[in-house]
Structure formats: C-alpha cells, structure tokens
Amino acid sequence: MSKNILQIEHLNIDFETMDGKFAAVNDVSFNLGYDQSIGIIGESGCGKSTLALALMGYVATNGTIAGKILFKGEDLLTKSDKELVKYRGNRIAMVFQNPESALNPALTIGAQLDEVGLYHQKLAKTEARKASIEALKMLNIGDPHGIVKRYPHQISGGIQQRVSIAMAILCRPDLMILDEPTTALDVTTEAVILDSLNNLREKLKMSLIYISHDMGVINKVSEQIVVMYNGEMVEKGPKHQIFDHPHHPYTRALINCMPRGGVVKEKTALNTIPGYVKRRGVAETGCPFVERCTKWNKTCEGLYGIREVGKDHIAACDRAYASDVPVKDLPLKTPKPKDATESTTDLLKIEELYKIYGKRRKIYAVNGINVSIKSKSVLGIVGESGCGKSTTAHMVSGLYEPTAGKIWFKGTNIAKAWNKRSLEILKEIQLIFQNPGRSLNPSHTVEQIIGRPMQILANVKTRPQRRQAIIKILKRVDLGAEYLSKKPRNLSGGEQQRVAIARALSINPNLVVCDEPTSALDVSVQASVLNLLNTLQSESEASYLFISHDLHVINYISDYIMVMYGGKICEYGKRDEVMEAPYHPYTEALLSAMPEVDPKKAPQAIALKEQLPDPSKKQQGCPFAGRCHKQVGEICAQEYPPLVRHSASHYQYCHIKY
Amino acid sequence: MNTFFYQLKRSPLAILGILIIFIWILIAIFGPSLMYYTHTHIDSEHQMVKPGVNRHLLGTDALGRDLLSRIVYGSRSILTVALLTSIVSTFLGIIFGFTAGYFGGRLDSLFLQTMNILMAIPPLVLSMVVLGILGDSTIFSLTLIVSITFIPATARVSRGVLLTEKNQEYVSAAHIRGESHLYVMFIEILPNTIGPIIVEATARFAYSIMMVASLGFLGVGLQPPTPDWGMMVIENKEIMTQAPWAILFPALAIASLVIAISIFSDFVSKVLIHE
Numbered sequence: 001m002s003k004n005i006l007q008i009e010h011l012n013i014d015f016e017t018m019d020g021k022f023a024a025v026n027d028v029s030f031n032l033g034y035d036q037s038i039g040i041i042g043e044s045g046c047g048k049s050t051l052a053l054a055l056m057g058y059v060a061t062n063g064t065i066a067g068k069i070l071f072k073g074e075d076l077l078t079k080s081d082k083e084l085v086k087y088r089g090n091r092i093a094m095v096f097q098n099p100e101s102a103l104n105p106a107l108t109i110g111a112q113l114d115e116v117g118l119y120h121q122k123l124a125k126t127e128a129r130k131a132s133i134e135a136l137k138m139l140n141i142g143d144p145h146g147i148v149k150r151y152p153h154q155i156s157g158g159i160q161q162r163v164s165i166a167m168a169i170l171c172r173p174d175l176m177i178l179d180e181p182t183t184a185l186d187v188t189t190e191a192v193i194l195d196s197l198n199n200l201r202e203k204l205k206m207s208l209i210y211i212s213h214d215m216g217v218i219n220k221v222s223e224q225i226v227v228m229y230n231g232e233m234v235e236k237g238p239k240h241q242i243f244d245h246p247h248h249p250y251t252r253a254l255i256n257c258m259p260r261g262g263v264v265k266e267k268t269a270l271n272t273i274p275g276y277v278k279r280r281g282v283a284e285t286g287c288p289f290v291e292r293c294t295k296w297n298k299t300c301e302g303l304y305g306i307r308e309v310g311k312d313h314i315a316a317c318d319r320a321y322a323s324d325v326p327v328k329d330l331p332l333k334t335p336k337p338k339d340a341t342e343s344t345t346d347l348l349k350i351e352e353l354y355k356i357y358g359k360r361r362k363i364y365a366v367n368g369i370n371v372s373i374k375s376k377s378v379l380g381i382v383g384e385s386g387c388g389k390s391t392t393a394h395m396v397s398g399l400y401e402p403t404a405g406k407i408w409f410k411g412t413n414i415a416k417a418w419n420k421r422s423l424e425i426l427k428e429i430q431l432i433f434q435n436p437g438r439s440l441n442p443s444h445t446v447e448q449i450i451g452r453p454m455q456i457l458a459n460v461k462t463r464p465q466r467r468q469a470i471i472k473i474l475k476r477v478d479l480g481a482e483y484l485s486k487k488p489r490n491l492s493g494g495e496q497q498r499v500a501i502a503r504a505l506s507i508n509p510n511l512v513v514c515d516e517p518t519s520a521l522d523v524s525v526q527a528s529v530l531n532l533l534n535t536l537q538s539e540s541e542a543s544y545l546f547i548s549h550d551l552h553v554i555n556y557i558s559d560y561i562m563v564m565y566g567g568k569i570c571e572y573g574k575r576d577e578v579m580e581a582p583y584h585p586y587t588e589a590l591l592s593a594m595p596e597v598d599p600k601k602a603p604q605a606i607a608l609k610e611q612l613p614d615p616s617k618k619q620q621g622c623p624f625a626g627r628c629h630k631q632v633g634e635i636c637a638q639e640y641p642p643l644v645r646h647s648a649s650h651y652q653y654c655h656i657k658y
Numbered sequence: 659m660n661t662f663f664y665q666l667k668r669s670p671l672a673i674l675g676i677l678i679i680f681i682w683i684l685i686a687i688f689g690p691s692l693m694y695y696t697h698t699h700i701d702s703e704h705q706m707v708k709p710g711v712n713r714h715l716l717g718t719d720a721l722g723r724d725l726l727s728r729i730v731y732g733s734r735s736i737l738t739v740a741l742l743t744s745i746v747s748t749f750l751g752i753i754f755g756f757t758a759g760y761f762g763g764r765l766d767s768l769f770l771q772t773m774n775i776l777m778a779i780p781p782l783v784l785s786m787v788v789l790g791i792l793g794d795s796t797i798f799s800l801t802l803i804v805s806i807t808f809i810p811a812t813a814r815v816s817r818g819v820l821l822t823e824k825n826q827e828y829v830s831a832a833h834i835r836g837e838s839h840l841y842v843m844f845i846e847i848l849p850n851t852i853g854p855i856i857v858e859a860t861a862r863f864a865y866s867i868m869m870v871a872s873l874g875f876l877g878v879g880l881q882p883p884t885p886d887w888g889m890m891v892i893e894n895k896e897i898m899t900q901a902p903w904a905i906l907f908p909a910l911a912i913a914s915l916v917i918a919i920s921i922f923s924d925f926v927s928k929v930l931i932h933e
Contacts, residue, residue: 018664398834418834426836439827443849453835503831 004070005174005207006032006055011067013050013059013231014282022279024050024063026231032175032224037201037208039222039239041215041254043522045277047231048211052177055209056094057084071175090120093168097180099160103152109163110148116170135166138203139196142609158189162196169204177209182217186384186549191593191605194220213522215255216595219243224312227251230280230288233306237313247315249295249322257527259556260596264575269531270556273524276492287317295319346372346408347543348396348511353405353415355391355567363615365391367567367623368405373511373560378537378544380558380575382551382590386615388567389547390515396545397431397513409511427457430504434516436496440488440503447484450474450503458507469506477502477532494525498532505536512537513545518553530557551590555579560649563587566613566623573650584652585630622655632656665929675921682915686733695724697731697885706901719890719904720897728885729911735880736870736887736915739800743866746805748859751812756843759817760824769817773810781807782872789878800880804869808862815858819851826850853930860923864916871912887912 013025025047032038040048050059057076059065069076071087079087096102104112110132117128129148136144139162152160161181168176178197182190198221201208210221218225218239225242227235227250235248246252256271263270275292287304290296300319309315355366366388373379381389395402401417408414414425430453433439440449450470454460460469471481477498488496497517504512514533518526534557537544548554554561561578563571563586571584578587592606608627613619622628625636632655641653666672694713695701701712701722709717709725716725758769776784785803789795823829824847832846873879874888882889887908894904 018661399830418836421836423836426834431831431834433827433831435827439831441828441832441846441850444846452837456837457835 003033004031005034005036005072006209007068007070008055009068009070011051011054011065011069013047013054013063013065015060016062016064019279021282023231023282023284025054026280027067028228028231028233029067030226030233030236032207032209034174035201035205035207036224037210037222038224038226039218040209040211040226040228041213041218042228043213043254043277043524045230045279046228048228049179050231051228052094052179052209052211055177056088056092057081089116089173090171091173092175092177093171093173094177095161095164095168095179095181097183099157099164099181100152102164103160105152107151108148109150109152109155113148113163113167113170116167120171131170132166135170136163138169138200139166140192141166156189158185158193161185161189161193165193165197165200169200169206172204173206175207175209177211179211180213183212183214187551187593187595188384188589188605188608190217190595192607194595195605195607197221214595215243215258215523220595227254230277232288232316234289234317235313235315237310237315241310241313245310246320247309247313247318248289249293249317249320250289251315252320253294253524257524259527259530259552263552263556265534265556269534270527272528272531274528276494276522276525289317293319295322297322297324345375347375347410348373348545349406349408350392350396351406351408353392353395353407354403355388355395355400356403361616364618365567365615366395366402367619369564369567369569371562371569371572373543373545375543376541377559378546378557379560379562380546380548380554381562381564382548382554383564383570384549387564389564391567392564393431393513393515393545393547396511397429398426399431423457427453427507428510430507430509430512432497432500432504432512432514432517435520436493436500437488437520439500440496442488445485445487446470446474446491446499449488449499450506453503453507470502473502473506476505476536478528492525493521494528497521497525497529501529501532501536505540505542508540509542511543511545513547515547516549517546519549526553533557551594563590566619567615568619568623569653570624571650571652573647577647577650582646582652584654585628585656586624589627589629622653630656662929665925669925669928671921672925675918675925678914678918679922682733682737682918685730686737689730689733690727693724693727693730695727697723697728698883699724699727706897706904708901709903716907717901717903719894719901725890725904725907728890729887729908732885732887732890732908733911735797735884736867739797739804739870739880740863740866742797742801743804743808743869744859744863746801747808747812747862747866748855750805750809751814751858752816752848752855754809755813755816755818756820756848758813759820760839760843760847766817769813773813776807777810782869785869785873786876786878789873794881795873795879797880800870800873804866804873807869808865812855812858812862816851816855819854820847823847823850854927857923857927857930860919860926864919864923867912867916867919 009029011025011028012023014021014023028051042048053059054065055069065077071092076084076087110129113132113135114128117123117131123131132148133144136147141147141159141162147155182193194217208221210218212218223239225237225239226233227248229250235242235246235251242251243255246255253271253273257273259270273292280288286301304316306314306316309318349372351370353366353369357363357365369392381392383389391400394400396407398418398421402415406413406415409425414421418426447467447470450473451466454466454469460466470484474481474483479495479498491499518529521529530553546554546557555575558575561573561575562569563578563584565586570586571578589606589608592604606629608629613623613626621637621639622641625631628636635655641655643651643653645651701718704712704714704718705722706720707714707718709715714724718724754769758766784807788803789799792799829842829846832842870879871888874886875892877892879888880886890908891905898905
C-alpha cells in the first residue's frame, strides 16, 4: 500500500457549453498522505468545487473527465456507480457549503443521522441512534438527545453545519472533503467549527481536504496548501512556506489583498488583483494568470510550468517577488485636510429606534438604539447575523418603517417608509445593497440603471446630458463608456457592485448606507471595492453608514464603530477606541474569532456558548448574557447593563466594573 | 436568442413543430389564392369523391365542395382567432394579475375569489352559453369570449411570477428612489417575468385552437359560409362511412396544428429554464 491515501494524477475536467468547450480543471496532480490535511484555495470560478465533486465521482452531465484519482491505490474513475457506493459516504465523506439544503427539512435530525448507521453499517435501530448521539457529542453539541428530535429548521445554521459534519464522520471515513463549510456562517460560529474539526482529525485520524476562498480559514485547518487558479494548480506546498514565501504572484496577491488586523484607511490602500477569473477554452495554454499579473514580462511564456521551488514546494511560476518589472505604486489616499472624527455636527441622529416584525408571533429585531452619524464620517456597524444591523440600515434608508423611535435628518424626523418620504429625502439617502446581482435590474442596461435616479431625483432631464454625467461617474468607479449598453449579467460581480455604487453616488447623496457591500464578493474584488468606496468618501462631503459582519473590513473603512448584538448596542466609539482594550466581552470574542492570515499569530478563539437570545421574546437583561464568557453573575441575565463611559466618545453597555 | 438556436439544434422534435407552424402560417397567407376551386364552389357532379378525382386533391364532401380549399380557407380564421385570443388574454391577464399581486391585501383576495368563481365554470360551457345567447358568432365576438374564459389562467400565471420578483432587491431600490407604481410594475418587473408569461401565451395559443374547433363542432363557432375546421367535422358526420376522408382531413389539420404548437410551447419553456 502506498503512503498516500489519495493520489490525483493529471486530472482534467472539461465542460461542453453553449460558448464552446472549456476546461474547469486542467492537469491537476497532487497527493494527500494519511492523516494529512490539505487546503485548496482560489477565487470563485477556479475549479475548486468541481475538483472536490469529481473526487466523490460526481461530474455534471455535460462534463468529461480524464486522468486518475487513486484512492488507496484504486482508481475511482474506472469504478461503476454501484462500486462507488462503497466509497461515497463510507470511505470518503463530503460536507457542503449550505447545511440548510444538505439536510432534509422533512425528517428529524435523528432520523437522518440514523440512516447512515442503518444503511451503511447495517446496525440495529438502537445502536444506530447510539452512534448518532456519540457523533453529535464529538462535535460538542450540547444536549444531543434534544437535538435528534428536532427538524433542521428548528436549529441554527451553526448547529446544522455541525450536524452535517457529524453525519459525515458516522462511518469513520478515511477522507473528508469540506467545500466552504463555514462561508455562510458567523465568525464566532466558524471559529468553534474549525476548532472541533481539528479535534476530530486528531481523534479519528482522518485526512482532510478543505476548500475555501479565505486564507485565514485555511491557515487554521490545513498543513498543506494547494492554490488553484482557473482550473490549474499554480502552487502547492506546506502552509508556512506558502505564507512566508509564496512563489506564484497569484498566491502572494491573494494573501496580500485581505484587510488584516491593523490595516486602516489613513495609512494605506488595500492591495488588489485587477480583473477577474475568465473561463478558459480547452485549447488555451500558457499561464492563465497573464492578464491579471503585475509581475508579467516577456520571458514568462517560456518559463511557465510546474517545477520544484523548495522542499515539498512546487509552483508554476516564481516571480512573486520579481523586481525587474516596475512596480506600480498604489494610489495612496490623500489624507483628509482635517480629521473626520473631529467633526461635531450630526448628520443623522437615531433616537430610541425599535423594529418589531410580525403581529401574532413577534420578532424583536431592533430594541431601542441611540446613535448619531457625524457629518463627513464613516460609521461602521458590526455584528453577527440577526443582530439587527441590516434592519437598522434599512430603516434609515426607508425600506421599512420603524415600529417606534425617531430618525432625525437635517432637522426633520424621517422615521417613515419610502412611500411617505419626500423626493428630497430620498435623494439625500442612498442605499448600496449586499448583492449587486439582485439589486440591479437584470433586464436594464447600465445606462438605464445609473441614469434613472438622475432623471427623477436630480432633475437631469435630457438624455445627452445624462449620458455625459453617467460616463463621468463610470470613470470615477473605474469603468469605461463601453459599459453603457451592457446588462448586469454580462458583468462580473465586482463590476456589478461598481455599477451599484455609481448608481448610488450619481446624485450626490448626503448619506450612503452600505449594507454589506463586499460580503458577496471575492476577497480580491472586495479589496478594490473597499478602496473605491474609501476614495469616493474622502473626495465627497458624504457620510457613510457601513454595515458588515467582518471586523477587519469595518476596522479598515470606519471612523466610528458600533458593535451590535441582539438588536442592542454593545459598544460604540472611535475606531481605535473600540479596537483596543477595554473591550466589551462581545467585541473581544469577535476579535479573537477573526481568522488571521499570519500563521505565527493565530489567536485562540474564545469559544462562545450556543445560547442565542430568542428574538421572539422581549429581552430582559443583557442580550449577550447567555453566551458571555465574562459573566459577572445573575445580574447579567436580569438587568439591562448600564452605560459605561470610557471617554467622551467611547461607551459600552456592560455590568463589568472597569 | 443564442440559447434558442443552441437548444433548437439539439431538439429535432422542436424543429418539426416549428416547421409545421411555419407551413400553416404560409398556407393561411398564400394558400387561398393558389386554390383551383373556391371554398364555396359546389361541384354537383362529384359529391363525396375520393381524394385525387377531378382535381379535388383531398376529395369532396356531401355537397361536392372541395375539402382542400375549405381546409386552406379555414386555416385563416382559426389562426386569426387563436392568435388574437392568446394576445388579448395574455395582455388582460398581465394587467389583472399584476395589479392584484402588486398591491396585495384585499384587492388580491377579491381577485382570487373572482378567478376561482370563473374557473369553476368550464371555459367551453361558458363560451357556448354566451355565444349561443349572442347568436351569430363573428371573429370579434369569438375572440373576446374565448379570451375572457382564458383570463383566470393567464392572470394567475402573471400574478405568480410577479410575486417571485416583487421582493427582489432591485424593486426595493426602485421604491427608495421614489418610482411610481406603474413604473415599478411595467418597466422594472415586467421584463424579468416575460419568460413564463410567453410560455403561457404559447400554451394558450394551442388551447384556443382546440376551443375554436370545439365551438365550431358544437355549432356555435363561426357561421357558414366561413369554413371552420370544427364545423367541417360535424357537417360530415353523416357520411363518415361513405367518405371517411371528409372527417379525417379537417381533424388532422386541427391535430397537427395543436400538437405543433404544444411542442413549440414546451420547447420555449425549456429554453427559458436554461437561460
């Protein structure tokens, strides 16, 4: 028997489509040893998931597959579907990105887990249940006996994902493939799952293939890293070597483009990777990264090819630090004439804002928040899903009517929905949505999309006038006039979001509400969108309300930060005040859970308990009390914490005495 | 459009369907002027003759009228009524369905109740009764009545697709820049729902051919001397044993058109799924 559990040799997967044949996976070979963990990283469209599915023997009907996949020395590609049953689920298990669609909503968790024991291992019913409970315990799920009786919709996304991992380990597989299992989850939940994965691996001696677009996550779970670009493996090596000295320019760019702890907008612009992943035809050869590479020179074509660059370290290119190409300096942001945080006038003031959804079964989304946005500044709201940050943003922009409370804007109370607001107010407050694909009308052209607000809100009546203005604004978001007649579906995600930004800024609003504008984008694109928003904000007189679940992003772009939990404010202050001690326990937990890209400083994540506040009940006490690792005592759950002021601009709501 | 041709290439059945529809349209436009006999000409010497006798390519009926020329003339009226019906019923369906779905609430429940009542009466019975009362049917009255009986179906489809689009973020984006309801409904939402609506319209096209033929068969369709395929079948019922071709050919005409349009309709929906 070989020392490798999995050997992939010259794997090619091509897809036949309307626009011709294209290569999704192109000549990929690598080995995975017993009890090893490998991380596959790359942007979306690089063939990571196609590769993973192929390992399980799934290829879409229009695909052809060639090469060898040797699992314990046996070629899986030569096996029939019937023979593959022995491997799928039994020896190779897979966990998908979205647990909600991977679990059957009509069966209880217990029934779905037991199935594995009943059919794969032919256990008796009671034994199968015993095994299920044990698997749940291994993943540190509190109250496994209660969970097995519930249906998938009755448990949170984090637990759902842990249940599907439990399902995967029930047969004690030798190899587990995880396809972005934590991308849809909150950072604190992600940290808990990554921890338990590492524990499982130690206990069960499995090999792991972990697919992600996030270098920080890969850093936590893998020893080996495979970097994929456009279907090709461009670099592979041990984690430390890849992080410390990447050889391929793409690897280096991927590592560098994440906003990491400490990077703030005043100091530097974020690194970006220009362009986006384009599909490659089967006939195309040479370096796939040519168009986006900053280190390209004439000798590249001849030198391209996988080669050894270090111990166990191979790469298709070693020009990551090449200095023979003039390095274009990133346009550093011109510092603002005066510090934004000095501004004292409030542009928008929120007083005792409440939003309660539903009549019979109530959901308390936002429970009385007071905050103001200073003019010409960026207020970042950060928190996990369900904390009320998006609801707050939508109330400010007028999508929903608040249940109670006031929103003061230029001396008038605008706590109303869009249909009761004046055109003047609608013009002054613009919203940028999370998903540009959904917020741009798919059947309108870019010209229509950007021109329409100008026409009805800014009184630019004639077409030629509008066209001129649109071309000007397109230039500001780094797009050219050729985009005028394109439709959203012909644009990449980053371009779509630029168009959405152009639409919001075309009429010079006073306040721009950004609702997670980068979370649907690839990291490389996220960096360029953040750079753009940042530049536009500093050039204009506008204030931004920036919503995100990513503390690094918030830290980069904000002047002020507000941390929300359970519809309440936990902490508010200037950026540097919030990011430094004294922390609110929740801010501290969030900070510790952020995946870091530097393998040397991986902080131990604070494991939070799984007692989320029930949004259908009116809160008593601190909303975070159920999960807090620093509880003072009974008082936390019974009394709402008092406001603790640390400075004129910095305050927290907490019972801890500082 | 690219998807359309791409899918067409790999679907021989759809090519056949489109070909048949195309041929029928050509026949309806140019056919009558190419006929040797007119549809009213009575060849009293050759009654119930077999196909091919005395230049009667498809034979004659009991009165000696040329079947080919009657079928060719008949294609004009049936295609006109069917096309108009599918356009009118789709158009009205969009207006009713969109208004009800967009505003929701009481208006929507009123709409649903009305549609349920209308749907409870079989379309054929409803149009038979109305046309029977009105007396002589014309292309106009036939189109109108059949369209009305189709509205519950088209309006429901329109309402359904509107509801899936209504909560999209681009609609929210339109709201918060102060667009009027009409603009949101017809400029923002309509273009994105047009696919399923077109599929429904093509299906209605096939249904209305069946409906017009059935009404003709029941005697409340277009009145003589306009040749109507359904009417031709019932007229020649008595001579079925002596001259089966007099029933066979009009029936084949109806069947070929309905099947071809149904194939086309299926194909359109397949193309739209792939898009």
